Amino acid sequence: xxxxxxxxxxxxxxxxxxxxxxxxxxxxxxxxxxxxxxxxxxxxxxxxxxxxxxxxxxxxxxxxxxxxxxxxxxxxxxxxxxxxxxxxxxxxxxxxxxxxxxxxxxxxxxxxxxxxxxxxxxxxxxxxxxxxxxxxxxxxxxxxxxxxxxxxxxxxxxxxxxxxxxxxxxxxxxxxxxxxxxxxxxxxxxxxxxxxxxxxxxxxxxxxxxxxxxxxxxxx
Ligand SMILES: C[S@@+](CC[C@H](N)C(=O)[O-])C[C@H]1O[C@@H](n2cnc3c(N)ncnc32)[C@H](O)[C@@H]1O
Numbered sequence: 001x002x003x004x005x006x007x008x009x010x011x012x013x014x015x016x017x018x019x020x021x022x023x024x025x026x027x028x029x030x031x032x033x034x035x036x037x038x039x040x041x042x043x044x045x046x047x048x049x050x051x052x053x054x055x056x057x058x059x060x061x062x063x064x065x066x067x068x069x070x071x072x073x074x075x076x077x078x079x080x081x082x083x084x085x086x087x088x089x090x091x092x093x094x095x096x097x098x099x100x101x102x103x104x105x106x107x108x109x110x111x112x113x114x115x116x117x118x119x120x121x122x123x124x125x126x127x128x129x130x131x132x133x134x135x136x137x138x139x140x141x142x143x144x145x146x147x148x149x150x151x152x153x154x155x156x157x158x159x160x161x162x163x164x165x166x167x168x169x170x171x172x173x174x175x176x177x178x179x180x181x182x183x184x185x186x187x188x189x190x191x192x193x194x195x196x197x198x199x200x201x202x203x204x205x206x207x208x209x210x211x212x213x214x215x216x217x218x219x220x
Contacts, residue, residue, distance in 0.1 A: 029121045031142050031176045035095040038075070044208045045136045045177065050077050052204050053166060053214035054133070058085070062216060063164055066130035069156055071120050072137025075101045082133075083111040090114040092123060121148065128158040132165075136212075139168035139177040150188050157219040163194070166212035169203060177209055185215075193220050 037043055057063035058081075065086040070079050073091035075098050083089045083106055091102045096117050103115040116123065120137075132153055141149055153163055167180035186196065195218040203211040 027119075029119050029142070029145060030094060031140060031178075034074075034093075034140075035097060038095050038097045043075070045140075045206075046075065047077070047207060050081050051135055051166060051212075053201065053212070054078050054081075054135070054164075056201070056214075057164060057216070063131065063133075067127075068131040068133060069125070069129045070133045070135075071153075071156075072134070072140055073102055074098045074136075076135060078133060078135065079113070080105045080109075083113045084109065088112065090116060090125070090129070092116045092118060092120055094119050120152065121145065125156055129156055129161060130158060131162045132157055134163065134165040136166065136168060136177060138165065139170075139175065139180050141176075141178075143175075143178050146188055154193050154219055159219060161219050163189075163215075163217040163219065165215050165217065166204070167215060168206075168209065169211050169213055170209065180213070182213060189217050194218065195220065 054063070065088075067088040067090075068082060069090045069092065070076070070082075071092045073079050073093050074095065079089050079091045079102055089106075089111075091099065091114070093099050093102075094117070099115050099117040102113075106113040106115065134153070138146065138149060157163065167182065167185050168177045169181075170177055170179040172179060189196070197216060201214045203213045205211050
């Protein structure tokens with residue numbers, strides 16, 4: 001694992017070795033070779049700018065400055081927007097080039113942020129976060145690992161912390177992206193640990209991947 005702080009900009013290098021070697025090939029914890037996708041310029045999951053649900057949460061104040069983790073952040077726009085708004089941001093991703101992009105953005109504006117190049121299944125933060133923003137990370141992971149991932153999300157959040165999540169709705173078998181059927185999600189994020197809102201906002205169309213269901217889940 002490599003952790004980098006935005007100011008001054010450090011080098012980012014992947015940790016190698018073992019079944020969780022990152023950045024070079026698909027592994028037991030990576031459904032495909034994400035780093036190769038980034039290097040090939042093939043990233044159909046990416047949006048041109050911040051997610052509409054993200055903007056709604058920011059405007060409403062639901063997502064207010066705090067210590068926040070963005071797992072599987074890739075090259076998404078939200079971490080920089082969060083850092084610029086005064087959040088204490090940590091991005092985590094196994095693809096070194098994506099982490100380097102995030103780190104360069106943070107460094108350019110001199111914000112305090114953390115960029116971690118690591119397999120999320122082999123990473124533990126020093127302190128739990130107030131919030132987590134999951135945008136196309138869950139749906140990118142092998143579904144057999146979803147219970148492990150959900151347990152990690154709970155462990156990474158402080159009690160009372162919030163998971164801001166976009167559940168990918170493909171309506172199809174296979175992936176990635178893997179369909180995050182809402183009945184399955186309600187079992188995965190069950191009432192023992194998570195509180196769901198009474199009503200969910202409408203799904204948001206995705207430019208290339210059908211639609212996503214926004215939700216804010218509160219950790220007990
Ligand atoms: C579909 S992309 C989404 C990227 C970003 N959230 C976005 O919306 O553009 C999935 C991301 O998860 C990362 N990822 C997949 N498996 C991972 C793992 N086991 N540990 C850390 N990152 C992982 C990939 O490297 C990739 O950047």
